[in-house]
Amino acid sequence: MNILVTGAAGFIGSHLCEKLLEDGQHQVIGVDSFIGPTPAPLKAKNIAGLQAHPQFALVEADLLTADLPSLLQNVEAVYHLAGMPGVRTSWGTEFAAYAVHNISATQRLLEACKDLPLERFIYASTSSVYGEQSGRLSESLEPLPLSPYGITKLTGEHLCRVYFREFGVPIVILRYFTVYGPRQRPDMSFHRFIRQLLAGQPLTVFGDGTQSRDFTYISDCVDGTIAALERDGVIGETINIGGKERASVNEVIRLLETLTGKQAIIQYTPSARGEPKQTWANLTKAEQLLGYKPVVTLENGLQKEIEYIRSLYGDERS
Secondary structure, eight states: OEEEEETTTSHHHHHHHHHHHTTSOOEEEEEEOOOSSSOHHHHHHHTTTTTTOTTEEEEEOOTTTSOHHHHTTTOOEEEEOOSOOOSTTSSGGGHHHHIIIIIIHHHHHHHHHTTSOOSEEEEEEEGGGTOSOOSSBOTTSOOOOSSHHHHHHHHHHHHHHHHHHHHOOOEEEEEEOOEESTTOOTTSHHHHHHHHHHTTOOEEEETTSOOEEEEEEHHHHHHHHHHHHHOSSOTTOEEEEOOSEEEEHHHHHHHHHHHHTOOOOEEEEOOOTTOOSBOOBOOHHHHHHHOOOOOOOHHHHHHHHHHHHHHHHOSOOO
16 A cells, blocks of 8 residues: 655654554655654654665655645555644744644645545544543543644644545544653653653653653554554544553653662643643543554553663763
């Protein structure tokens, strides 16, 4: 199958491309504009192993200006992972970039796909669309985003649904819950915490650290994402992709101390705007439709991310 992956040089995108190429059954076109919070050299490192693969082609392009009909020629499936991430930075004047990259680019891509005989258009959304709600978060809940970022991702979902209804674009919407692991963006908490801990620097925690998240290890996330392409009966559906276990930020820091053998110096700062107190994925639908069952424990996943951070930065010292 010929597959287009947008955001291919990003954290999830690079892992997804690698997994798609494993069995030799797919040709993958990766598209990335090398913008966003992840520095371009890190993105280049993410896809360094893919560059030599005979069934992978990288196109450096912005979805807002790219020649999409040419890119989509003979493409049978699209994974749309590209976008502007981050809750805390989506306020104020920065919102303009979020609106362009998360809404306008998505509409432009859907418009280019609407008359193509695609088998799937898989849109990467986020648990941020749920906002502050208690208990396990089911896909049937009314989304109530707390941040401009969450609103742009929910708008992308709505765009997918109207193109599905009006033109039959075979969409699947996946809502990711706090994905972590090797290649995680430098602005994300685990990456920051591990780097600061290894360098003997204070850890900056927003709020009091009691906020909890459903943490999803990257290989589990990718397995669910692949299943959305391979499984029948998923077109038109919105599906949570969550992790094996959840924990508070303080619990994560204690686990990191154990795994690294280093004691954390914690600097608590005011809570970030737009961040819910807790997230917890109801995975019933993912289990039924995708056969999805996350297997990586938080301890094992964090150990792998620690190894990655060590390899990335070496023995940094403050």
